Amino acid sequence: MADPRTDAAFLTRNAAAAQPAGALEDRLEKARSEGRPLRVKLGIDPTAPDVHLGHVVVLQKLREFQDLGHRVVLIIGDYTARVGDPSGRSATRPVLTGEEIDRNAETYQRQALLVLRDEPDLLEVRRNGEWLDMGMDAFLTLARIPKVAQLLERDDFAKRYAGGKPISLLEFVYPLLQGYDSVAVEADIELGGTDQTFNLLFGRDVQRAEGRPEQSVLTMPLLVGTDGVQKMSKSLGNHIGITEPAEEIFGRTMRIPDEMITPWSELLGVDLTAEQAADPRGRKRALARALCERFAGTGEGERAQDAFDRLFKDRAIPTDVPEHELGTDETVHLPALIAEAFGVSRSEARRAITQGGVKVDGEPWPQDVLDTDADRLADAVLQLGKRRFARLVAGPRV
Amino acid sequence: MADPRTDAAFLTRNAAAAQPAGALEDRLEKARSEGRPLRVKLGIDPTAPDVHLGHVVVLQKLREFQDLGHRVVLIIGDYTARVGDPSGRSATRPVLTGEEIDRNAETYQRQALLVLRDEPDLLEVRRNGEWLDMGMDAFLTLARIPKVAQLLERDDFAKRYAGGKPISLLEFVYPLLQGYDSVAVEADIELGGTDQTFNLLFGRDVQRAEGRPEQSVLTMPLLVGTDGVQKMSKSLGNHIGITEPAEEIFGRTMRIPDEMITPWSELLGVDLTAEQAADPRGRKRALARALCERFAGTGEGERAQDAFDRLFKDRAIPTDVPEHELGTDETVHLPALIAEAFGVSRSEARRAITQGGVKVDGEPWPQDVLDTDADRLADAVLQLGKRRFARLVAGPRV
Numbered sequence: 001m002a003d004p005r006t007d008a009a010f011l012t013r014n015a016a017a018a019q020p021a022g023a024l025e026d027r028l029e030k031a032r033s034e035g036r037p038l039r040v041k042l043g044i045d046p047t048a049p050d051v052h053l054g055h056v057v058v059l060q061k062l063r064e065f066q067d068l069g070h071r072v073v074l075i076i077g078d079y080t081a082r083v084g085d086p087s088g089r090s091a092t093r094p095v096l097t098g099e100e101i102d103r104n105a106e107t108y109q110r111q112a113l114l115v116l117r118d119e120p121d122l123l124e125v126r127r128n129g130e131w132l133d134m135g136m137d138a139f140l141t142l143a144r145i146p147k148v149a150q151l152l153e154r155d156d157f158a159k160r161y162a163g164g165k166p167i168s169l170l171e172f173v174y175p176l177l178q179g180y181d182s183v184a185v186e187a188d189i190e191l192g193g194t195d196q197t198f199n200l201l202f203g204r205d206v207q208r209a210e211g212r213p214e215q216s217v218l219t220m221p222l223l224v225g226t227d228g229v230q231k232m233s234k235s236l237g238n239h240i241g242i243t244e245p246a247e248e249i250f251g252r253t254m255r256i257p258d259e260m261i262t263p264w265s266e267l268l269g270v271d272l273t274a275e276q277a278a279d280p281r282g283r284k285r286a287l288a289r290a291l292c293e294r295f296a297g298t299g300e301g302e303r304a305q306d307a308f309d310r311l312f313k314d315r316a317i318p319t320d321v322p323e324h325e326l327g328t329d330e331t332v333h334l335p336a337l338i339a340e341a342f343g344v345s346r347s348e349a350r351r352a353i354t355q356g357g358v359k360v361d362g363e364p365w366p367q368d369v370l371d372t373d374a375d376r377l378a379d380a381v382l383q384l385g386k387r388r389f390a391r392l393v394a395g396p397r398v
Numbered sequence: 399m400a401d402p403r404t405d406a407a408f409l410t411r412n413a414a415a416a417q418p419a420g421a422l423e424d425r426l427e428k429a430r431s432e433g434r435p436l437r438v439k440l441g442i443d444p445t446a447p448d449v450h451l452g453h454v455v456v457l458q459k460l461r462e463f464q465d466l467g468h469r470v471v472l473i474i475g476d477y478t479a480r481v482g483d484p485s486g487r488s489a490t491r492p493v494l495t496g497e498e499i500d501r502n503a504e505t506y507q508r509q510a511l512l513v514l515r516d517e518p519d520l521l522e523v524r525r526n527g528e529w530l531d532m533g534m535d536a537f538l539t540l541a542r543i544p545k546v547a548q549l550l551e552r553d554d555f556a557k558r559y560a561g562g563k564p565i566s567l568l569e570f571v572y573p574l575l576q577g578y579d580s581v582a583v584e585a586d587i588e589l590g591g592t593d594q595t596f597n598l599l600f601g602r603d604v605q606r607a608e609g610r611p612e613q614s615v616l617t618m619p620l621l622v623g624t625d626g627v628q629k630m631s632k633s634l635g636n637h638i639g640i641t642e643p644a645e646e647i648f649g650r651t652m653r654i655p656d657e658m659i660t661p662w663s664e665l666l667g668v669d670l671t672a673e674q675a676a677d678p679r680g681r682k683r684a685l686a687r688a689l690c691e692r693f694a695g696t697g698e699g700e701r702a703q704d705a706f707d708r709l710f711k712d713r714a715i716p717t718d719v720p721e722h723e724l725g726t727d728e729t730v731h732l733p734a735l736i737a738e739a740f741g742v743s744r745s746e747a748r749r750a751i752t753q754g755g756v757k758v759d760g761e762p763w764p765q766d767v768l769d770t771d772a773d774r775l776a777d778a779v780l781q782l783g784k785r786r787f788a789r790l791v792a793g794p795r796v
Contacts, residue, residue, distance in 0.1 A: 079534075136477075136531050143568035148550075149559060151567070161547060169549070169570055170541035176567065 004028035007068055011061070014266045016194045016219045019201060023216035027188050031070070037121070038070040041187035041215070043128070043178055044112075045077040046104035047096060051111035052239040053268060053291070054223045054232030058191050059115040060269045061220055065189075066122045073124045073185045074112065076105045079132040080177050114242055114295060124185075131184040132177050145209045146176050146202070154198040175199050179206030187215045194219045195231075223267055227393070228257035237378070237394045246296035250304035252379070253288035254319070255391070261287055270294075315362025317381050321389040324382070332374050334358070334365070341382060341390040352384055359383040402426035405466055409459070412664045414592045414617045417599060421614035425586050429468070435519070436468040439585035439613070441526070441576055442510075443475040444502035445494060449509035450637040451666060451689070452621045452630030456589050457513040458667040459618055463587075464520045471522045471583045472510065474503045477530040478575050512640055512693060522583075529582040530575050543607045544574050544600070552596040573597050577604030585613045592617045593629075621665055625791070626655035635776070635792045644694035648702035650777070651686035652717070653789070659685055668692075713760025715779050719787040722780070730772050732756070732763070739780060739788040750782060757781040 008018070008025045018024045031038045042062055044055075051059070062072045081101045096104075109125060116123055151172050152161055160167050175198065182190060182203035190200045197219050204214040222231040225238025232239045240252050256264065261283050265272055268291070276286040289301030296304070312319050324341040326332060338349035338358065350370070352358050358365040361380045378394040406416070406423045416422045429436045440460055442453075449457070460470045479499045494502070507523060514521055549570050550559055558565050573596065580588060580601035588598045595617050602612040620629040623636025630637045638650050654662065659681050663670055666689070674684040687699030694702070710717045722739040724730060736747035736756065748768070750756050756763040759778045776792045 133534050136534070136537060139534060139537065140568060140571070143571055144566050146567040148546075148555075148565040148567065148570060149562070152546075157546075164547070167546040168542050169544040169546065169574065170538060172546060172567055172570065173538070173541055 004032055011064060011068075011218070014220075015061070016221045017197070017217075019197075019217045019219070023214075024189065024218060027216045031188070038065070038188040039073050039124075039186055040065045040070050041073045041075060041182060041185055041190040042192070043075040043077050043080070043181055043190075044108060045081045046101055046108050047081050048234050049104040049107035050234065050241045050243065051108060051114075052232060052234060052241045053264075054193075054225070054239060055112075056115055056242060057220045057223050057267045058193060059112055060267075061191055061218070063115055063117065063269075066117045066119075069122075071122055071124060072116060073126060073187065074109070074116070075181050075185065076109060076125065076127045077178070077181075078102065078105055078127045079129040080174065080181075111243055126185060128177070128181050128184070132180065142176055142180060142206070143173075145179075145206055146172070148172075150202075151175065175202045176206065179203040180210075182215055183207055183210045183212055186212070188213075189216045189218060191218050191220065193222050195222060221263070221267060223264065224260060226252050226256050228260055240291075242295040244295075246292040246300040246304035247307055249292050249296060250288045250301070250308050253291055254284060254308065255379075256284070258284065311362070315359075317362050317383070318389060321381060321391050323393050324390040326374050326377060326392050326394050330374055331371055332377055334370050334372060337377075337392075338382070338384055341392075342384050342388050344384070349384075357385055402430055409462060409466075409616070412618075413459070414619045415595070415615075417595075417615045417617070421612075422587065422616060425614045429586070436463070436586040437471050437522075437584055438463045438468050439471045439473060439580060439583055439588040440590070441473040441475055441478070441579055441588075442506060443479045444499055444506050445479050446632050447502040447505035448632065448639045448641065449506060449512075450630060450632060450639045451662075452591075452623070452637060453510075454513055454640060455618045455621050455665045456591060457510055458665075459589055459616070461513055461515065461667075464515045464517075467520075469520055469522060470514060471524060471585065472507070472514070473579050473583065474507060474523065474525045475576070475579075476500065476503055476525045477527040478572060478579075509641055524583060526575070526579050526582070530578065540574055540578060540604070540607075541571075543577075543604055544570070546570075548600075549573065573600045574604065577601040578608075580613055581605055581608045581610055584610070586611075587614045587616060589616050589618065591620050593620060619661070619665060622658060622661070624650050624654050626658055638689075640693040642693075644690040644698040644702035645705055647690050647694060648686045648699070648706050651689055652682060652706065653777075654682070656682065709760070713757075715760055715781070716787055719779060719789050721791050722788040724772050724775060724790050724792050728772055729769055730775055732768050732770060735775075735790075736780070736782055739790075740782050740786050742782070747782075755783055 004025055007028050012018050012024065027038055040062060042058060062074075066072055078101050081096055081104075105127070151157055154175075157167055157171075178199050179202045181187075183206055187203070187207075190203055192200050197217070200215075200217040200219065204217070207214045224230065225232035225236060226240065227236070227238040230236050230238060240249055242249075253264075264270070265283075265287055270287055270290045272283060272286050272290075276282050285305060289305055292301040292304045293299075311317070324337075326337070334353060335346045335349040338344065338352065339346045342349075344352075353365060353370065354367050356364055356367050360377065360382055362383070374394070377392045380392050382390045382392055402423055405426050410416050410422065425436055438460060440456060460472075464470055476499050479494055479502075503525070549555060552573075555565055555569075576597050577600045579585075581604055585601070585605075588601055590598050595615070598613075598615040598617065602615070605612045622628065623630035623634060624638065625634070625636040628634050628636060632639075638647055640647075651662075662668070663681075663685055668685055668688045670681055670684050670688075674680050683703060687703055690699040690702045691697075709715070722735075724735075732751060733744045733747040736742065736750065737744045740747075742750075751763060751768065752765050754762055754765055758775065758780055760781070772792070775790045778790050780788045780790055
């Protein structure tokens with residue numbers, strides 16, 4: 001806890017926004033003058049178990065607060081998960097069972113500790129079922145706070161309302177419950193992705209209505225996924241889970257578009273040396289190695305890199321091949337895929353298969369298999385003859 | 399429980415709508431075939447204690463169901479009163495304390511029994527706090543039912559939203575709770591004024607979502623108040639309470655515009671004889687007498703009529719004098735009022751007062767009183783000299 005202005009500048013260097021202006025500095029100054037750490041809230045809905053690099057962006061920022069001596073309050077939204085936050089989504093989420101939620105919550109917490117420091121002074125993990133399982137009276141009092149027009153201004157609600165897509169009353173309840181979390185844990189600061197901006201700012205309204213000091217809100221940019229286009233998300237299949245094998249982390253990182261190396265490095269807190277940064281190809285390998293070291297363990301970066309290189313060398317697969325989308329069907333008819341990918345006829349493609357002229361990831365494809373699961377081909381390199389290659393990428397799931 | 403079609407025709411003869419078409423007949427038929435009475439719901443929010451003629455319209459219809467052998471389920475909305483239903487209103491209602499609600503509920507119930515038959519087989523009185531004080535889990539499950547767009551279609555919400563006037567989330571919760579009442583009491587039919595149409599029909603949605611048979615909805619027209627313009631309402635001051643003295647009931651009924659005699663008689667269930675109906679002046683007196691007999695007691699109609707006639711005769715006040723609005727101020731400056739009402743100057747008016755030339759309801763006005771409470775003058779006849787009269791009517795309260 002040094003100079004609050006220096007700390008604020010450091011913390012906001014790669015953030016999307018600190019709102020309202022000056023509030024973060026005020027909180028840091030207050031922490032210094034009162035000699036107490038700030039309570040920095042992150043709320044997580046355990047709707048999916050695995051932590052991926054998209055989550056790491058915010059976790060990494062929390063880690064920076066910890067490194068400055070502040071206390072992270074990680075809220076596992078076991079209760080709000082039942083409601084389902086529609087932020088950034090265009091449809092009502094499916095309902096999870098209590099067991100699924102508990103299992104996801106445990107997995108999430110264990111994985112988040114790969115980024116956060118697990119020390120009692122620096123980390124407090126809470127479940128919002130502690131306080132949200134309130135009586136109707138308490139809830140009805142809270143329900144006076146949000147105004148319908150205010151909720152309808154939220155981007156995703158506005159779009160769904162305008163598009164005639166249903167929004168359930170339950171979804172209007174969500175921001176209120178999430179905001180009440182800030183009251184319950186006495187949050188000084190709340191963190192989240194930019195898609196959470198409305199909810200985070202709304203937490204201030206709930207705190208004010210309950211006579212509490214209003215939190216400062218710090219939002220982080222959303223990490224673009226391996227497809228280079230959309231926000232990283234498990235449901236889009238463009239994610240890298242932090243507990244995946246080093247080979248997967250390395251290989252998938254190597255396939256991100258070059259222009260994403262800098263934002264990934266910045267948002268994931270990977271510092272590249274000047275030498276690494278100067279060489280585009282070297283930069284990507286350095287980023288991939290650093291992510292393996294961090295999440296798979298010491299030495300895993302070099303090991304994964306060696307395996308990656310050996311695989312491509314041994315199997316004579318070029319490391320940079322054009323991509324071809326697999327489409328959205330669960331089953332792939334291989335002759336059709338080969339015909340599309342390489343501009344040959346289906347009968348040529350079928351002949352190539354039956355004569356053993358097709359490989360997948362360098363392995364000869366069985367001559368009698370014409371149909372296969374799309375999952376088996378995702379991210380694989382398809383090879384026709386000796387010289388024609390295509391990397392198969394999953395089409396967006398529907 | 400005779401022929402369902404005959405009963406339905408009788409019950410709907412003065413109703414605004416029976417929805418959906420055919421449902422009332424189906425219910426009546428079902429009751430007959432199962433040999434059980436129907437459960438006919440009326441929900442009342444005890445936000446104001448006194449029952450006035452506007453409430454009698456629906457109570458009278460419930461009474462007709464009782465007379466046909468069906469069971470009225472009167473729900474005193476002690477719980478929903480805390481939420482506040484904005485139906486037909488343009489602003490959020492004030493919050494009542496638990497004590498006010500209890501007191502209002504008791505008064506309401508006692509007064510409603512002046513219309514309803516208080517027999518165990520025919521009347522069941524419930525308070526919705528019995529089932530609405532549910533856990534958050536149960537509530538969150540229910541909250542999946544209403545859709546925001548559906549709620550915003552409700553007339554008053556639509557107007558407020560369009561007009562930029564706030565609607566709290568709490569108000570969106572109201573129709574859901576009210577609809578759940580229908581599930582809790584297993585309503586076959588729900589009654590209400592036309593301003594409750596949305597809520598009543600919404601009860602069907604909640605029943606369906608909970609796997610219950612959907613109620614038939616019967617709405618009654620709203621009774622126009624003594625001003626002949628707006629819906630009868632205590633807050634507009636155009637109401638007649640059913641526990642008011644017979645003189646009040648008689649006198650205020652005598653002042654309604656002639657064109658309201660027929661709708662009042664129909665909606666309040668007052669049958670006029672052919673002879674009475676033929677004479678406009680006699681009709682109004684017959685209606686006023688009937689209301690006194692019914693609410694103030696046997697013999698009260700004749701007595702109130704005599705007192706009314708005597709008052710006007712003795713004090714030489716014409717029974718039909720032009721009206722003059724009192725305006726909205728709490729205090730009235732009498733010289734200004736007289737000047738406006740009779741087109742004289744303020745100094746003439748002041749002189750008339752100080753010389754004893756002004757009467758109120760036939761009594762000389764104190765010569766030294768120039769200012770007085772508006773309440774003291776409401777509904778009184780103001781007299782200047784011997785021949786100039788004006789009936790003072792309350793302006794709409796603001």
